[in-house]
Amino acid sequence: MTPESKRQARTAKPAKEPKAPKTPRQPGSERAATGRRRWIAPLVALVASLAALGVVLGVSLRDPGAQDASDRAAASQARTSIEQLLSYNYKTIDAQQAQVQGLLTGSFKGEFTQAMDKDIKPLAVKNQTVVQAKVSDIGVMSSSPTTVKVLAFVNQARVGADTKNPVVDQNRVMATMRKVGDRWLISKVEAF
DSSP states (O other), X not given: OOHHHHHHHHHOOOOOOOOOOOOOOOTTHHHHHHHHHHHHHHHHXXXXXXXXXXXXXXXXXXXXXHHHHHHHXXXXXXXXXXXXXXXXXXXXXXXXXXXXXXXXXXXXXXXXXXXXXXXXXXXHHHHTOEEXXXXXXXXXXXXXXXXEEEEEEEXXXXXXXXXXXXXXXXXXXXXXXXXXXXXXXXXXXXXX
């Protein structure tokens, strides 16, 4: 190699690689893609807004009076059922127990039967006890379409062989009413 060719080799720039041939763009294709992108965000926002509006309308158009009517019906039935549940006469206690069974549901039915057979009935017969329960006031504590919890203030007037004048016991009763078919039945009772 000659000194001249060495110098040219040192100062020579590497040859550029040929660029790939550009594909010709179709007229308006970039503008069409940009236009589509511009419509996506507002379209998504519109769909989300319509979905939110549907939820709000669905919740607000639900008849609030329907739940109030359901609560009143459950509380009314609870009043009657609690009075029957907590009243008994030693002479007719078996018939009363059978009648009250129709007002109960779930595991509470068995709990009631067990309490009547083991505790209440033997003492009522032994002491010739008559108890008359009267709900003085009742209110809905919580509710859903199928379950209503009520708090009842109950006065129980009790007479027996050992008492000539009625003794009045004042109780508070929390009852859970469950809708079974078209009836409200007692599924739980807590007295305190």
